[in-house]
Amino acid sequence: MVKLLRSLVSGPLEPHVEGFAEELLRQGYSRASAEQHVCFIAHLDRWMQAAGVSLGDLSGQVLEVYLVERRAAGYREYRSVKALRPLLDYLVRLGVVPVPPEVPLGPMEELLSRYRVWLLRERGLTAGTARGYVDCVRPFLVSRLRGDVLELASLTAADVTGFVLTACSGRAVGSAKLIVCALRYDVLEGHVALDVQCLDRIYLNGYVPNLQVGGQVVSFMTRHLGDRIPSPAILEKIGTVFRRSVNSFAEANHIPLIRFAKDDRKIDVMRRYMRAQERVGRSGVVAIGVAQEYQNVFASTQRQGTNGIPCFGFHKADRRVTCFYFYLWDADFGPAFIKICAYFPYPIKVWINGHEWAKRQATHAGIAFTELSNGFAACEDPRSLQEICDRLGPGNIEVFFQRWLAVLPLPLTDHDADAGYWWELSMRQVEISGTLVFDAPRHARGFFEALVADNLDIGRPDSVELIFTGHAPHSRAGRPVKVGTVC
Structure with missing residues (x-):
């Protein structure tokens, strides 16, 4: 039996509250839950009395007015149309209210x-x-x-910040962060012209697993190459042949061979060659850069064997050696x-850019877009563009890599490949860009305010860096601009 405080239900709903409570119990509601529903009905009953609303007036518009006032009064439960559904279904079956249209x-x-829906589908949160949120x-x-x-x-950044400061007063960090995360959706709602995620800069290692x-x-020198003594001279001979083949390749194909100076920014040196080849519109090696760099390679040690024959050992060490950059x-x-050592x-080392790949695939698909130097500023079909970005994966990259290995001069031969001595790729650095x-600019500012507040609990950083606003005057290239201290 549900406890009923009849003095709380004395308006239009009074004749039906007891039957409604019994119906809830019949449907399997717990006693406590049924009593909570009765308290909710009591509030609705008092509101109907004060507003002069009869049972026949319970339209969708009237109910929305009631729910808005209930939420504004600070009630934390039974604040949606869904909460009214059990009562409305019961009254409709009794015939005391008309069958309501979809509210x-x-x-x-x-x-x-x-x-x-976005939280459930896109973020995978529980109900x-x-x-x-x-x-x-x-x-x-x-x-x-x-x-x-x-x-x-x-909506402005000041509106968001003001609400956060008021709502988060006295809250724990986790609770405050929940409010900020939730608000971010409202900052973005209706103001994002393009939202796309794509692999950006991709930097990969190429290595021979069995070396x-x-x-x-x-084993490579004795069993594979057939030499009796595994001498570093054999490796030096392979390296010499490779270096000569690079020079011959550049000369035969009229490819510029450029030696990088110590302080050269390589991409700046090569940019004009890249642009020239892009205007041609055909795949090709645009230039070969030569640099002396430290690499983790094999060094050798020598000792004299008991039979007088020298013995060599090999171990990894960092050495300054020649590297060829095939742009x-x-x-x-x-x-x-x-880059081949x-x-x-x-x-x-392999460097590619996912945005550049996506641009070319979008062009092939006939999707119009406005490009940035490293991304997209606008697109007529954002959904199709995102599908293109999602397609970029290991298979595409592996095809690119092996296609160019078939073109470039290499230190390993087809004979080595047939014996299993060939390069595989692994991730060194992969950037994902959103x-x-x-x-409008003000919405970007509002989003940034929410983003900063959202990350205050990751160690309370001394400063926040805007890495998307260019470079400060007289600053070193590549260094982001530092802005105000976050306490």
Whole structure:
């Protein structure tokens, strides 16, 4: 039996409250839950009395007015149309209210509904966690209601910051962060012209798996090459042949061979060659850079054997050796380079850019876009563009890598490859870029305010760096601009 305080239900709902409570118990509601529903009905009953609303007047619009006032009064439960559904279904079955049309969502509820779906589908949150986010952001949206209009078009960074400071007063860091995370969706809602995620700069290692320890080096020279003594002279001979083949390749194909100075920024030196090849529109090696760099290669030690024959050992060490940078312009990937060390075991570095690959795929698909130097500023079909970006994976990169290995001069031969001595790729550095293009600068500022506040608990940094605003005057290239201290 549900405890009923009849003095609390004395208006239009009084004749039906006891039967409604019994119906809830019949449907399997717990006694405590049924009593909570009765308390909710008591509040609705008092509101109907004060507003002069009869049972026949319970339309969707009237109910939305009631729910807005309930939320504004600070109630934390039973604040949505869904909470009214059990009562409405019961009254409809009794015939005391007409069958209601589908209750339309107000602008705030519609936004919160989209937000909840986004949390569940895109972020993979549980229903309870998503409900917590929705409850955090609801008071902010209530403050932005102007009658029946949800005013977000004029939202500024100051509005967000002011609400966060007020709402987070006295809260723990985790609770405050939850509010900031929830607000970020409202900052973005309706103001993002383009939202796309793509692999950006991709820097890969190329290595020969079975040439990584000294014993494998000895086996390479004795079992594979057939030499009786595994001497470093054999490796020096391979390196010399490779260096000569690079010079011959450059001369035969009229490719500039450029020696980098110590302080040269390599991409700046090569940029004009890249642009010239891009205008041609055909894949090719645009230039070869030569540099002396420290690389982790095999060094040798020598000792005299008991039979008088020298014995050599091999170990990894950092040595300053010659490296060749093959700067490429690829029809699929655009600008790229492959760096090959001229000393055993001939480590390779590969650099490509995912945005450049996506631009060319979008062009092939006939998707119009406005490009940035390293990304997209606008696109007529953002969904298709995102699908293109999602397609870039190991298979595309492996095809690129092996295609160019078939073109470039290499220290390893087909005979070595047939014996299993060939390069494989591993990740060295992979950057994933998320591009948000806003329809007005003030919305970008609001987003940045929320983003900074969202990350204050990662160690309370001394400063925040804007890495997307260019370089400060007289600063070194590549150094981001530092802005105000965060306490």
